[in-house]
Amino acid sequence: MSRDDAETALQKRLDMIRAARGNAVPLEDVAEVVRAILDTMTGEISAGELRVYGELEALAEVIRKTKQEIADIRPDEIKDDFLPTAADELDAIVQSTETAANAILDAVEAIEAVIPTVDAAAGEALSNATMRIYEGCNFQDLTGQRISKVVNTLKQIEERVNTLVAAFGEEIEQVLKQEDGAPRHAEADLLNGPQHPDAASSQDEIDALLASLG
Amino acid sequence: MAVDMNMRILIVDDYKTMLRIIRNLLKQLGFNNIDEATDGSMALQILRSGNTYGLVISDWNMEPMTGLQLLREVRADAHLKSLPFIMVTAESKTENVIAAKQAGVSNYIVKPFNAETLKTKMSSVLGDF
Numbered sequence: 001m002s003r004d005d006a007e008t009a010l011q012k013r014l015d016m017i018r019a020a021r022g023n024a025v026p027l028e029d030v031a032e033v034v035r036a037i038l039d040t041m042t043g044e045i046s047a048g049e050l051r052v053y054g055e056l057e058a059l060a061e062v063i064r065k066t067k068q069e070i071a072d073i074r075p076d077e078i079k080d081d082f083l084p085t086a087a088d089e090l091d092a093i094v095q096s097t098e099t100a101a102n103a104i105l106d107a108v109e110a111i112e113a114v115i116p117t118v119d120a121a122a123g124e125a126l127s128n129a130t131m132r133i134y135e136g137c138n139f140q141d142l143t144g145q146r147i148s149k150v151v152n153t154l155k156q157i158e159e160r161v162n163t164l165v166a167a168f169g170e171e172i173e174q175v176l177k178q179e180d181g182a183p184r185h186a187e188a189d190l191l192n193g194p195q196h197p198d199a200a201s202s203q204d205e206i207d208a209l210l211a212s213l214g
Numbered sequence: 215m216a217v218d219m220n221m222r223i224l225i226v227d228d229y230k231t232m233l234r235i236i237r238n239l240l241k242q243l244g245f246n247n248i249d250e251a252t253d254g255s256m257a258l259q260i261l262r263s264g265n266t267y268g269l270v271i272s273d274w275n276m277e278p279m280t281g282l283q284l285l286r287e288v289r290a291d292a293h294l295k296s297l298p299f300i301m302v303t304a305e306s307k308t309e310n311v312i313a314a315k316q317a318g319v320s321n322y323i324v325k326p327f328n329a330e331t332l333k334t335k336m337s338s339v340l341g342d343f
Contacts, residue, residue, distance in 0.1 A: 098231055101231045102231060102234075105231070105234050105235070105238070108238070109238070112238075127242065130238075130242070131239065131242050131329045134235050134238050134239050134242075134329070135239075135326070135327070135328040135329060137231065137235050138232075138235065138325055138326035138327065139326065140229065140231045140232070141227075141229045141231065141232045141304070141325060142304055142325060142326060144229060145275065145304055
């Protein structure tokens, strides 16, 4: 096949893919086109065609490696496990800081209630101290707003990972098959840090569990 | 002219904790007649309910109605347009301050803030107290 023929064949394939899938073409389709072009390049070939052949081969290899690397990242795990967990953890932080801030405010208001019963100097000292605590409690609002920004960023990442998962479903399944039966790090899997309040066991539940285990 | 320490003040913030902090700081500054709203639309409803307010202290980033939208509604309302309005917000970019100023904000406090800043900004709007 001459260079002109190869370019015509390549253009024809690309036009067909664009017509079928628009401009968002999965790497798998590009790889298929490269393979098809390589298959047609038989018989005597010129030095120029040989160079094109080499470049196409290199391109096919880059695509194969990229697909494998993306599959190894396990975008399915990121989408189904890591991102939702991260969002839940951040929500729990907001809840914890709000609870803590309100507990602090309860205590400060209790202190303020006794200020009229102490002498003037002590009252002023307590009043100044409680004002500084109120000022310090600003943190809850600010951490909440910053965490909301991070959660929004996570949502954007999730959308992009969804696109990756859709494009690499087959490769990801292959990686999963390869990992079946692979040894897991048992202790590492147990270390999850503080649990989300909805899922956490209470001390009473843990005591009951321990008692049931004898 | 002396500041009326019994004036009715409306504080607006979607964080209940923040409302509590501002309310307590205002109490320490000597103001006890304080009402609360958790977004601009609720604030507007309260402001139009018939009571006369001497000051609004509002957050910016709230839903469904933001503090800036509230400010614009207040300035467009014939009965409320002269009401002192202080924005208390974490939005500290120049364009935010300019937008608030153009909308007619009386003063602007960036979070986190302290009681001294609150008192200074209130004094600049209301007079010394």
